[in-house]
Amino acid sequence: IVRFIRSFLQDRTIRLTIGNFIAEPITVTTGILQGFFLLLILFLFFASTLLLILQRGNITAYRFINNINILIYSKSIEENYRAIK
Structure with missing residues (x-):
């Protein structure tokens, strides 16, 4: 399964x-093919840890x-910046 998915990402x-x-064509090294039928499943694996x-x-x-979507709130922009960084 890993080789199959990798073939769509390389x-x-x-x-x-x-x-x-x-x-001219530009090489893409990140992301998943738009319309890729496994997109939502792969995203769930990625997002579950990130969230x-x-x-x-x-x-x-x-x-x-x-x-x-990431929501950061505090009393100042500087605190928000440090949190997202």
């Missing part, structure tokens, strides 16, 4: 297209489908 490229302009790490003190994390 040696990938993207190409930006705007109107008639088509850019546990983020749930502390003044930090809260929520997930919806394949997105994570």
Whole structure:
């Protein structure tokens, strides 16, 4: 199973297209193929650990489908910055 999933995550490229302009392919080293049928399952594995790490003190994390929102609150921007860093 690992080799099967790895085959979808390696040696990938993207190409930006705007109107008639088509850019040269760019190598992609992170992320999962858009529309990949296992995307949601892989995201759940990733997010389950990440969300546990983020749930502390003044930090809260929520997930919806394949997105994570992180909420940090305090009395100052500087404290928020230190928390997210």
